[in-house]
Amino acid sequence: MHRQSLSLSHPIDLSKGDAGLLSPAIASAPDALRIQGLAKSFGKTSVLKDLDLDVPRGSVYALLGRNGAGKSTLIQLMLGILQPTAGQIRMLGLDPARDGVELRQRVGYIPERLPMYDWMTVEETLRFVSPHYRNWSREDETRLVTTFRLDRTKKVRELSRGNIALLALVIAMAHDPELVLLDECTSGMDAIARSEFDRTVIDALHGSNRTVFFASHQIHEIERLCDWVGILHNGRLLLQAPVETLKSSVKMLRVTGMDKDENALAQSPNVLKAQTSGREWLITVQDYDEMTPPVKFFGGVVKEAIDLTLEEIFVALVAKEEARI
Amino acid sequence: MKTLIWKEWRETRMIPAAFCLLFLAINLFLITIQYLADHMHGARVTPPGGIYTVDSVKLTGVACSLLAAVVCGGSIVSSEASKGTMSFLTSLPVPKKSLWLVKAGIGFAGASAALLGILLLGLALIWVNFGWSAIAIAHQDPLAFLVMLTVLMLSAFTAVYAVSYAVSCLNNQTFASIVFAILACFAISGAGFGMILLLDGVTTQKLSEFNNHLITLHEFDYYLALYATLHNPESMIVATSFALLTLTVIALHISNVSFGATEEPRRRYLIPLRIVGKWTAVYASLGAALYGLYMVILFHVQPALMRQ
Amino acid sequence: MYIRLDQSSGSPLYLQIVDQVKSMIAGGALRAGDRLPTVRELASELVVNPNTIAHAYQHLERERVVETRRGLGSFVSAAEPVLSLGARRARVAALLDRALVEAHHVDLNADEIRALLEERMSEMADAERSDELASSK
Numbered sequence: 113m114h115r116q117s118l119s120l121s122h123p124i125d126l127s128k129g130d131a132g133l134l135s136p137a138i139a140s141a142p143d144a145l146r147i148q149g150l151a152k153s154f155g156k157t158s159v160l161k162d163l164d165l166d167v168p169r170g171s172v173y174a175l176l177g178r179n180g181a182g183k184s185t186l187i188q189l190m191l192g193i194l195q196p197t198a199g200q201i202r203m204l205g206l207d208p209a210r211d212g213v214e215l216r217q218r219v220g221y222i223p224e225r226l227p228m229y230d231w232m233t234v235e236e237t238l239r240f241v242s243p244h245y246r247n248w249s250r251e252d253e254t255r256l257v258t259t260f261r262l263d264r265t266k267k268v269r270e271l272s273r274g275n276i277a278l279l280a281l282v283i284a285m286a287h288d289p290e291l292v293l294l295d296e297c298t299s300g301m302d303a304i305a306r307s308e309f310d311r312t313v314i315d316a317l318h319g320s321n322r323t324v325f326f327a328s329h330q331i332h333e334i335e336r337l338c339d340w341v342g343i344l345h346n347g348r349l350l351l352q353a354p355v356e357t358l359k360s361s362v363k364m365l366r367v368t369g370m371d372k373d374e375n376a377l378a379q380s381p382n383v384l385k386a387q388t389s390g391r392e393w394l395i396t397v398q399d400y401d402e403m404t405p406p407v408k409f410f411g412g413v414v415k416e417a418i419d420l421t422l423e424e425i426f427v428a429l430v431a432k433e434e435a436r437i
Numbered sequence: 438m439k440t441l442i443w444k445e446w447r448e449t450r451m452i453p454a455a456f457c458l459l460f461l462a463i464n465l466f467l468i469t470i471q472y473l474a475d476h477m478h479g480a481r482v483t484p485p486g487g488i489y490t491v492d493s494v495k496l497t498g499v500a501c502s503l504l505a506a507v508v509c510g511g512s513i514v515s516s517e518a519s520k521g522t523m524s525f526l527t528s529l530p531v532p533k534k535s536l537w538l539v540k541a542g543i544g545f546a547g548a549s550a551a552l553l554g555i556l557l558l559g560l561a562l563i564w565v566n567f568g569w570s571a572i573a574i575a576h577q578d579p580l581a582f583l584v585m586l587t588v589l590m591l592s593a594f595t596a597v598y599a600v601s602y603a604v605s606c607l608n609n610q611t612f613a614s615i616v617f618a619i620l621a622c623f624a625i626s627g628a629g630f631g632m633i634l635l636l637d638g639v640t641t642q643k644l645s646e647f648n649n650h651l652i653t654l655h656e657f658d659y660y661l662a663l664y665a666t667l668h669n670p671e672s673m674i675v676a677t678s679f680a681l682l683t684l685t686v687i688a689l690h691i692s693n694v695s696f697g698a699t700e701e702p703r704r705r706y707l708i709p710l711r712i713v714g715k716w717t718a719v720y721a722s723l724g725a726a727l728y729g730l731y732m733v734i735l736f737h738v739q740p741a742l743m744r745q
Numbered sequence: 746m747y748i749r750l751d752q753s754s755g756s757p758l759y760l761q762i763v764d765q766v767k768s769m770i771a772g773g774a775l776r777a778g779d780r781l782p783t784v785r786e787l788a789s790e791l792v793v794n795p796n797t798i799a800h801a802y803q804h805l806e807r808e809r810v811v812e813t814r815r816g817l818g819s820f821v822s823a824a825e826p827v828l829s830l831g832a833r834r835a836r837v838a839a840l841l842d843r844a845l846v847e848a849h850h851v852d853l854n855a856d857e858i859r860a861l862l863e864e865r866m867s868e869m870a871d872a873e874r875s876d877e878l879a880s881s882k
Contacts, residue, residue, distance in 0.1 A: 172794055193527060216530035227525040229444070240440045244529050310792045317795055318785045335752060336793045356800075359757055415846070419755035 142205060144169045144291050144323035145190065150199035152185055159185045160347040172324040174334045176426050177344035183327040184224065187295050191221060204290055217245060220284030224296040226276050230269035234262050234279060245287035253286040260308060274305030281309060285316055291323045298330060310337060335422040343426060345433050355422065362425045363400040363417045367393045370412030377410065384428040396428045438535065445543035449513065453551035456505040460555045463497050464562055491567050498559040503597050505551035510601030511618040513544040518609040537696045541602055548598050585674045592681035597622050599688035606692040607705055625684065640664040658736060687716050746782050748791060758793060762801035767810060770821060773876040777823040781811060
């Protein structure tokens with residue numbers, strides 16, 4: 113097993129109100145999703161290998177990964193649509209393979225391709241879906257439909273893609289789910305619809321101990337919303353950590369007067385990227401300690417530690433992993 | 438559950454309507470040709486007796502009903518996959534069995550509606566054009582024969598539907614499913630006929646051997662039951678209906694196992710082979726055992742009882 | 746409350762919120778006793794994870810910039826610095842160092858830097874005074 117994990121200089125203890133800022137009651141609750149040793153192969157192709165993943169209850173967890181990393185397969189396994197080749201999944205304490213129907217009562221799922229019957233109107237779609245859920249709330253449904261300004265009499269084929277996604281969100285939320293699963297659903301949405309969508313997800317978090325799981329490419333959009341992030345690469349989880357921990361551990365150092373030993377730099381496991389900028393070097397490291405920031409680096413002087421966006425961190429981590437293989 | 442039924446019916450209801458219309462259209466077309474032929478001067482277009490007869494109505498009726506069964510069965514599952522809405526259904530908190538059941542049921546309801554519609558239209562056409570007397574059945578007991586024919590027809594109809602439904606569960610495209618279903622029905626009918634011919638050939642051979650004193654009565658007795666069945670219309674109808682109902686059950690089993698099995702599209706086609714293999718093994722051994730038991734009773738137990 | 750978040754800078758969102766609240770207070774947009782929006786309200790308005798807002802508010806509370814009254818909400822506290830002079834000096838020193846490095850790079854000499862400093866300080870004082878005049882009318 114070969115996994116490069118984020119080496120934290122100070123371990124994060126969730127039970128204290130420190131990183132993640134979950135109240136103690138929530139932090140000690142069992143995980144919303146717990147995956148151990150998961151593997152999935154289709155014939156000879158191995159899509160997921162020895163995956164361990166934990167999503168704390170009440171968190172907003174973002175699963176990042178390149179196309180083909182295995183995100184959609186993972187979600188299908190989580191919902192019980194596919195069966196694992198090996199390993200264990202417990203979602204809200206249930207096994208998706210055995211208790212799929214009960215799980216789908218408690219989970220709101222919005223898939224990438226938003227399949228719906230285009231001959232049905234918005235109203236017919238809602239009336240088609242609602243009797244199956246025991247916790248369906250007519251008030252929530254009405255409130256959401258009004259907020260999104262959806263025309264109940266319009267047929268689904270007449271709706272824009274953004275409106276279809278909003279309809280899917282109504283269906284996913286109106287039955288008071290404990291866990292909301294979003295698979296790349298805002299791609300192709302215009303900015304306004306996307307903002308409405310995200311705002312509804314944020315509002316839904318209030319006081320309900322609801323967990324949100326995103327699988328997405330739109331790292332820029334996700335960065336505002338999530339407090340945990342997991343990076344999937346080549347079927348394995350590269351790392352998972354609270355976003356703030358990640359952002360405080362992965363920084364870009366501006367260094368002057370360094371020995372230009374490129375090989376040593378590349379070999380060092382904590383150096384993700386190294387590039388020159390005039391006479392200075394910009395080194396992306398993954399073990400930055402805010403308590404005791406480094407003053408010297410490879411013989412040079414550290415002038416500044418620059419914050420990186422989640423997207424930059426993701427790109428650097430994946431690039432390092434790919435260079436290693 | 439109720440809303441699932443509503444949705445399936447809304448999607449299916451066009452098919453029976455379409456097939457009733459098709460049946461009507463074909464017959465009107467034939468009537469027109471007949472009319473034109475009869476009233477045109479010169480060359481005769483229709484064969485002696487006419488192109489539009491009671492038999493033609495019956496034939497087109499049977500063909501349209503069976504086709505309706507194929508289309509209803511063959512499209513109801515694969516159209517979900519081809520439109521991509523299958524994942525919408527499977528994401529609902531409903532067990533797969535319920536989804537399968539509602540689809541099978543409503544598809545069959547649609548096919549039955551087509552059958553009923555065509556039957557009524559056919560009777561109306563016959564009554565209007567030929568009168569009730571045209572529907573004569575040459576048999577000593579018309580009512581019983583009619584009942585048996587109905588049973589046969591319904592068994593065939595159900596079997597065709599079930600086979601098409603099974604094909605639909607294995608295939609992702611509606612058009613391909615319908616084509617494969619038709620081919621499968623023909624293939625199965627062909628196999629059935631082939632087997633009957635084979636059995637007939639064997640028993641006839643044995644009969645001639647017996648007549649030429651090549652085998653004893655005792656040996657021939659084993660083939661007698663089979664021969665009698667093959668040459669008796671009533672027993673043939675019973676046997677065929679039974680076989681068709683068995684086929685229906687097997688097809689439904691296959692469809693149940695492969696419903697929503699989107700996982701490995703290639704391996705999916707092994708499912709029917711596996712199930713058919715299992716059923717054939719079960720049935721063949723069961724059939725052989727029963728036949729053997731029947732022989733034993735007929736030739737050993739019964740005479741022994743009679744000797745008492 | 747209008748807060749503009751710059752995601753491309755990479756700096757943590759909660760710190761950006763903290764900084765902007767502080768500059769709103771320094772600039773007079775927020776006064777002692779003003780009520781801040783609830784975590785939920787602000788999270789919804791900015792479309793940001795409520796935990797981030799909560800973190801920012803906790804940070805502000807720790808620095809006694811903001812105080813929370815049970816059941817009523819979070820309010821801007823009367824300016825009572827709690828940090829020692831040394832800690833306060835250290836804070837500003839770090840920021841000054843960055844400005845000085847930049848000034849060095851663009852070749853401003855020591856006198857020019859001091860003049861600039863005086864300029865900026867008197868401008869801020871002027872702005873504060875005119876705000877007070879405007880609000881008292």
